[in-house]
Amino acid sequence: MRIFATAGHVDHGKSSLVAALTGTNPDRLKEEQIREMTIDLGFAFFSMPSGQEFGLVDVPGHIDFIDNMLAGMGGLAGVLLVIAADEGLMPQTLEHLEILNLLEIQPGIVVLTKIDLVEDASWLDLVEAEVRNKLAITSLKDSPIVRVSTKTGVGLDDLKQLMNEVSSQSTTNRNVGSPRLPVDRVFTIQGFGTIVTGTLLDGTFRIGDEVEILPRKIKTRIRGLQMHNMQMKEALPGSRTAVNLANVKKEEIRRGDVLAKPGTYHPTSRLDAGIRLISEKGMILKHHDKVKFHSGTSHTFARVRVLGSASLGSAESGLVQLDLGDPICVKSGDHFIIRQASPSRTIGGGVILDPHPAGRYKLNDLQKIEQLIAKQKGSLREKIISEMFSFVSEMELAGKIDADWQHFHSELQSLVSETTVTELIQRGGVEEKNFFILTHALQELKSKVETELALLQSLFPLRKNFAKDELLKKTRIRRSDLEILLENMVDQGVILRDGQGYLLPGKSIVLSPAQQKKKIELWRKIDENPYTPPTYEECSTILGKELLLAMTDFGELVRVSEEIVFRKDEFDDMLEYVKNELKAGNSVTIANLRDKFTTSRKYVLPFLEHLDRTKITRRLGEGRVSY
16 A cells, blocks of 8 residues: 655645545544534545555645644655645645655655636646746655646546556655554544554554554554455555554553554654754744654654754754653654744754664764764764664664665674674573674773772772672663673673672782781681681671671671671581581581580581571481581
8 A cells, every 4th residue: 555645725625635536535523524624634545446555644734733734744655735726835835845845755746626716727837837946946846746626537547647656666665674653543443442543664563463552661462453444464564554452442542652563662752863944034943942843643842952053044954952841752764843832833854863862962062963964974884883882782773773674684794794893692581682782882881890890999998899880870881781781791701790799800808907907806816716706796896897898798707697707717617527427428416516616506506507598408307418
């Protein structure tokens, strides 16, 4: 199926044209039929004798309903710019044309309607000349013009033939393996439940697929698919699709949401973009302006951060960061429009370059601006490289880059084989995950972790390890990146994991002269009765809490209970004895251990209970046997 949308001034015959082509009145709302004016999107279908199917999206022409008009401009095979022959170009014709140009929608066909109302053929020639002049600097500059009367039927067959010819140029049916359906309508049908409709992009959906509704991440499943009022097992990209969803209420979904495979897209509240303002005299976009942002079927308010300059003027292009009022689901390469809320008018539009920027940055950050320019104008290789300064999966990367899947995959593998990019495998859970990052960026991140760990160890010589959150704060590496990085560095032996903390290899306790003196004092005390050493509290009095904690962390002292602590040498002697007895098939009791080491029950019982907890022994009657 190939989808066309209408565009043009109110009352220029868009709905009548759709009805004449399809036999279906697209104005489905009672209010639309009473007022004889399109308010919301309408949909209809027709088939060519060849079997080629077309879907038509009828949009409102009135200025009050531009939001609805914009929701119908996604995933098109082409556009029909409708102009009434008796009136010619009108204000909303020009604004719709500006929008089509900013969205770079093509191909297009200009349809001069109501030719039955014009008796003078020379007038039609003048209207066509005026239209050609206006189209000359837009994405529709080479569009054919066809003269039509929906009352007499003149020109309708010619229009259908043109639609068949120009739509063959469309790329909306591409399959990059990550399907998404921007929702433009939600309703229920008794016996079926919740239905959403939209134009499917970038991949296929099948009955039974697990999907999620973004941005709220509602998990659901596809119960049924319909295209052109026919039940389908699979929906193809570029097709107008109705999806029957399981276990989700109509009230949980709204226009602007996106249906996608779980984990392939992620909502965003901030994005970087290239933008161009319309050519209207006096138009200006300043830093911190509040605008209405439209992309796909979604719209929300946004606050503008103009990058590299204080403002943009009429017809100027630049870079912006947009902070969105509500989270939306978009990808790199998606087009958008920004409008002024009051008075209502289009300001400009452009292309999303990064739907998930790391954060805010200085408005004159030259490195960031150069990176965005590479995303905007660079080759596929340059675009991939620009996205890989942090860890990203292949699926996430594909969602950021507007390219054919096979071409993208081949280029990524080429970068890996050249070692420009490093592929890391993260193990854990039920499946392995592969991540990619620029090799030099990986080395910089590793160096940052090693440097901060070394610094922490020098500042806190009595600390054996340092928690992930401490490293997160010191390195300022994104948490998800740090987790992947630490796992990789542990696997390579660059750092060590100790419980919930990390340390560099070779880390040992470093004591000051005063601390060394306290340690000697404790050691002398222990030497007096090695197997009945001072209690934990007594050790704390001699060493101080910080030094005592360090010596237990580093294993110089072994704490077997709240009260009892052994020096490592004595602990190892007792442990070796127990293991030898167990190996010989003997049971170890409190009595024989007490007698062997000339100690007391006070020390032997906590020691054996510690061995039970660490699964070296288990209690059997009055003794201990192998676990």
